[in-house]
Amino acid sequence: MASISGICSSSPSLKPQKPLLRSIHSLRRDSLAFPTRSPPKLADRIQSVAREISAELSSSSKPEILKKKEKIEALEKDPRALWRRYVDWLYQHKDLGLLIDVSRVGFSDEFVAEMEPRFRGAFKAMEELEKGAIANPDEGRMVGHYWLRSPKLAPKSSLRSQIENTLDAVCSFANDVVSGKIKPPTSPEGRFTQILSVGIGGSALGPQFVAEALAPDNPPLKIRFIDNTDPAGIDHQIAQLGDELASTLVIVISKSGGTPETRNGLLEVQKAFREAGLEFAKQGVAITQENSLLDNTARIEGWLARFPMFDWVGGRTSEMSAVGLLPAALQGIDIREMLAGASIMDEANRTTVVRNNPAALLALCWYWASDGIGSKDMVVLPYKDSLLLFSRYLQQLVMESIGKEFDLDGNRVNQGLTVYGNKGSTDQHAYIQQLREGVHNFFVTFIEVLRDRPPGHDWELEPGVTCGDYLFGMLQGTRSALYSNNRESITVTVQEVTPRSVGALIALYERAVGIYASLVNINAYHQPGVEAGKKAAGEVLALQKRVLTVLNEASCKEPVEPLTLEEVAERCHAPEDIEMIYKVVAHMAANDRAIIAEGSCGSPRSLKVFIGECNVDELYA
Numbered sequence: 001m002a003s004i005s006g007i008c009s010s011s012p013s014l015k016p017q018k019p020l021l022r023s024i025h026s027l028r029r030d031s032l033a034f035p036t037r038s039p040p041k042l043a044d045r046i047q048s049v050a051r052e053i054s055a056e057l058s059s060s061s062k063p064e065i066l067k068k069k070e071k072i073e074a075l076e077k078d079p080r081a082l083w084r085r086y087v088d089w090l091y092q093h094k095d096l097g098l099l100i101d102v103s104r105v106g107f108s109d110e111f112v113a114e115m116e117p118r119f120r121g122a123f124k125a126m127e128e129l130e131k132g133a134i135a136n137p138d139e140g141r142m143v144g145h146y147w148l149r150s151p152k153l154a155p156k157s158s159l160r161s162q163i164e165n166t167l168d169a170v171c172s173f174a175n176d177v178v179s180g181k182i183k184p185p186t187s188p189e190g191r192f193t194q195i196l197s198v199g200i201g202g203s204a205l206g207p208q209f210v211a212e213a214l215a216p217d218n219p220p221l222k223i224r225f226i227d228n229t230d231p232a233g234i235d236h237q238i239a240q241l242g243d244e245l246a247s248t249l250v251i252v253i254s255k256s257g258g259t260p261e262t263r264n265g266l267l268e269v270q271k272a273f274r275e276a277g278l279e280f281a282k283q284g285v286a287i288t289q290e291n292s293l294l295d296n297t298a299r300i301e302g303w304l305a306r307f308p309m310f311d312w313v314g315g316r317t318s319e320m321s322a323v324g325l326l327p328a329a330l331q332g333i334d335i336r337e338m339l340a341g342a343s344i345m346d347e348a349n350r351t352t353v354v355r356n357n358p359a360a361l362l363a364l365c366w367y368w369a370s371d372g373i374g375s376k377d378m379v380v381l382p383y384k385d386s387l388l389l390f391s392r393y394l395q396q397l398v399m400e401s402i403g404k405e406f407d408l409d410g411n412r413v414n415q416g417l418t419v420y421g422n423k424g425s426t427d428q429h430a431y432i433q434q435l436r437e438g439v440h441n442f443f444v445t446f447i448e449v450l451r452d453r454p455p456g457h458d459w460e461l462e463p464g465v466t467c468g469d470y471l472f473g474m475l476q477g478t479r480s481a482l483y484s485n486n487r488e489s490i491t492v493t494v495q496e497v498t499p500r501s502v503g504a505l506i507a508l509y510e511r512a513v514g515i516y517a518s519l520v521n522i523n524a525y526h527q528p529g530v531e532a533g534k535k536a537a538g539e540v541l542a543l544q545k546r547v548l549t550v551l552n553e554a555s556c557k558e559p560v561e562p563l564t565l566e567e568v569a570e571r572c573h574a575p576e577d578i579e580m581i582y583k584v585v586a587h588m589a590a591n592d593r594a595i596i597a598e599g600s601c602g603s604p605r606s607l608k609v610f611i612g613e614c615n616v617d618e619l620y621a
């Protein structure tokens with residue numbers, strides 16, 4: 001363990017910055033002020049400061065150009081020079097009809113050269129990853145989402161068979177449902193007409209994005225989602241189904257098979273089925289890891305079908321697994337085209353020449369624009385209604401991958417890249433004002449779709465001008481207006497929104513995230529921070545149970561004994577949790593599950609509370 005003196009006597013050329021010196025002094029103060037403090041706490045502090053210093057030192061290895069970056073004058077504005085830059089850096093994938101324009105991001109040739117060694121490392125890491133290396137070291141897992149669209153790449157024939165067999169099973173099941181060969185036991189239509197997808201995070205965002213982007217106007221089955229544990233939201237979806245619940249295929253998606261929100265959604269939907277006199281198992285499908293709680297439930301209860309998820313596919317990169325493919329196929333979306341687009345994009349991203357590698361180009365721009373530390377947000381602006389959910393999909397893909405506290409060497413780096421946005425030109429009437437003239441804390445990614453309407457369907461709303469021309473003009477105008485005020489942007493262009501182009505876009509960003517993560521030396525494939533929230537939620541519910549027990553005891557007395565919050569906290573043996581107890585009581589009271597005998601929730605100290613019915617069984621539970 002580094003001693004304080006050791007980590008303080010850094011060489012003059014690499015003196016830690018002021019904030020770190022403050023942490024060291026506070027560390028000294030702590031150790032002097034509390035000599036009796038148990039060594040482990042002090043050791044933790046020393047380790048923490050050591051990590052902060054080494055992170056500072058390692059970040060001081062930041063490419064020289066970034067240190068000078070803030071000194072770079074305004075972006076290039078000469079039209080001739082910009083045109084040259086546009087042409088020189090334009091990436092084109094002919095087969096996919098995809099272009100990437102990075103000319104409005106101001107990185108210099110010097111920067112590109114400086115970054116070359118990092119890219120070599122990133123390409124090597126990606127090559128190893130695709131060969132089956134443990135690319136997720138924190139969870140000891142391989143990372144295999146690229147194999148889903150190129151099964152022959154899988155490092156073992158057994159994995160290849162799993163991928164191919166699952167795809168065949170998905171296609172076969174979807175065909176049988178759409179054709180009516182597989183149908184619900186009792187439904188007026190005599191076939192499935194609706195999909196109710198129950199899942200959250202990566203078990204919802206991909207299917208939601210793809211449904212919005214690619215579902216036909218009249219799909220064989222119309223999809224809706226329960227992606228939260230909000231009772232009103234669940235009720236709304238079930239109410240909208242109405243009698244069509246009888247012809248609804250319920251797909252429950254959870255890689256872990258134990259996510260509380262998804263489990264609650266399932267229980268609520270099963271209750272709705274019981275109340276409608278329907279047999280859930282005959283209309284239920286599970287997509288989860290084999291032998292998970294959900295998988296075993298579906299097997300034991302005899303659900304209609306089960307499809308596997310693999311531990312080497314992360315939730316946020318599972319769209320090309322059964323998670324995304326089954327819902328898409330049931331909507332009549334050509335999933336083999338989606339897989340093909342992704343596979344072709346993957347192949348393009350295997351070149352080790354940065355300017356010929358679309359994903360590397362994005363990663364280069366992200367690093368330049370956000371200084372490799374997320375100093376600027378990524379605003380995603382598709383100028384196409386059907387791509388509305390792309391930014392929400394990218395929020396999880398990018399932020400759950402890049403937003404990490406420690407890097408692969410254990411340095412505290414608090415990395416990230418914030419993503420937001422909806423669609424253009426709509427967002428021009430919401431926050432583009434701030435982007436154009438306000439705080440300069442972002443760069444934009446425009447997603448341009450050239451085809452406005454299917455051939456033969458266009459219409460001029462004024463001589464020589466169509467609606468689509470306006471959309472085109474708004475995108476280009478916004479790009480120019482932002483750039484003229486030194487706001488940088490990337491433009492990704494596709495010919496039209498098709499399964500192939502959507503598959504390519506998904507693959508492009510999956511790879512860009514993986515490459516960028518290597519550039520900033522983090523593990524893109526785990527999500528330790530999510531567990532903290534789940535654990536805390538469990539503690540709140542445990543406290544709530546104790547509060548209810550205490551209130552029940554008080555309510556079973558003759559006469560009933562309304563309690564103050566202090567009394568409840570004391571009887572829960574949790575005086576330090578009085579604020580959470582107050583929130584539990586307020587939530588209970590708002591749902592008629594606790595009765596305010598005196599006072600009001602607005603003045604917590606006045607509160608006296610009990611619960612309506614004494615539950616004698618609970619008393620002796």
Ligand SMILES: O=P(O)(O)OC[C@H]1O[C@H](O)[C@H](O)[C@@H](O)[C@@H]1O
Nearest residue numbers: 201202203254255256259315530
């Ligand atoms: O698919 P599940 O196991 O239910 O997990 C759903 C989601 O849970 C957490 O939020 C994870 O951080 C996500 O990556 C995951 O997509």
